[in-house]
Amino acid sequence: MRVGDRVITREQFHREMDQLPQFLKPLLLEEGKKREFLNNLIDRELLLLEASKRGLDKDEEILNKVERFKKGLIIEALLQDLFRGKDEVKEEEIEEYYREHKKDFFVGERIRVRHIVVRTLEEAREIKRRLEEGEDFVTLAKKYSISPAARKGGDLGYIERGKVGKEFEKAAFALKNPGDISDIVKTSFGYHIIRLEDRKEPHQKTLDEAREEIRKILREKKRERILKDYLAKLREKYRVVINESLLEKELKK
Template structure:
């Protein structure tokens, strides 16, 4: 869909009578602070783990919010290659986490415990042994491999005296929100894997340990930073943006009545929740977040960018009805310099290299470890103690 077209919203009234647009500014009100967050793209992930594809790709798979006046493109100023160096790889275990959440009962059971009933159906017992067998069939191998990987990484972290604090977890979550384009976008990506933010936090210690173990092995030079900046310079430029809320109604009479109520002191957010037909924004008081001029249909964009922070428009006509728009914040256009972006780029490149290294590092760690896996090992591969003893010296 063209970014200037309206997104489909079956609940909107599309039969309003065409009339002249009245976008005159009226009410001055205090601005509401907000911050734009860049979106992320597909990430690299460690070996033996299933990725969830964030931001640009994830956004395409999630049902978009019904915002009829906009179709956000990109959602931020992060260069296309930047997300690959972000923290998206840190949720590499997202898909397997569903199996981890339904944790396997500690195998093996005690011999006298196998027949203990975990459920009874009309007098017929379902035993622990039956449950364990089914859980193994459902995802036992992948879950056990995940636990093996976690144990290996924990052992390496302990050797390196690495610890994971609540502050570490919260910092990683905040970085992920930034990479995905905000908390809502991250939650949408998590929901695709039947996870919540709390589930993700439970998986984070492993990812933080990997980062702390690998970052010291990474080198990023000033030349690397300069090259990255020059290659992506245009994408660092900040276009002018405004943050606005709107109330969408079917007729000009309704819009004019809302404008009158606002002049008399009514609360914009409350009116949006009560009267707006835009299901994507009404529950947020009509808030659409930050957007660039090209993100909106022409009529809406022209009216919004003509307003000052705190001002409210009159009735603005579009193909989907009439909008009353309130601008709550503004970001002026800005062309960033290398010095301004140096730290951000270095952090991005370090994360990118950690992401690239993690797969090989985990594979080597697994290869060099002594691991017994009763779910996958062939019985004949298990050597007896006598077979592993060295011959007696003559």
């Protein structure tokens, strides 16, 4: 297969297919999918040809980004090899961590809320009136709210105390039952109307609930120690020289 002066060989075609994520490979067995995959390769080569024609393959900024990306991949491969078989977390380590840090797995009261936020008090009053007359909160949020959550019907998910503004928090946590709607609340973002969707009472996570979170924490701690020791050895293996006077000048800039 030829695209301009570039050739797509059979070997390259199969190599590209091999690099697909494992879960996508069975899709190539479907009728027409290999041709579709080949057309995608051709499209990519066409774009690369045009980019090359415009000199983008010699653009210094792009080449620097490519070099940084390449270095990142190489380092990632080295670290994967370094950590392999050394960062496994045993069940007894998880249990010990849970016992010693049990308070860290206490979950405070959380509520799930939706809100509508508008710029003016007049707009908020009009929306509040329409809600009291029975109009749908989600529909009004999608149509009038200036919040990024508007596309989700104003859904903010679960929030905790101390994670949102004081005025908003006070009004939201004062709501008692799912479906309750707040009075108009003024914040620096505008005028809000809040609806309670759900409430989760404070609770202590069990070991089972916290297990995977703890495993992740302990694995990261092990990797940090392994990397720290490895870098210390590399500093002994390779000579590191720092021009202190030049560094001082740079630090003062």
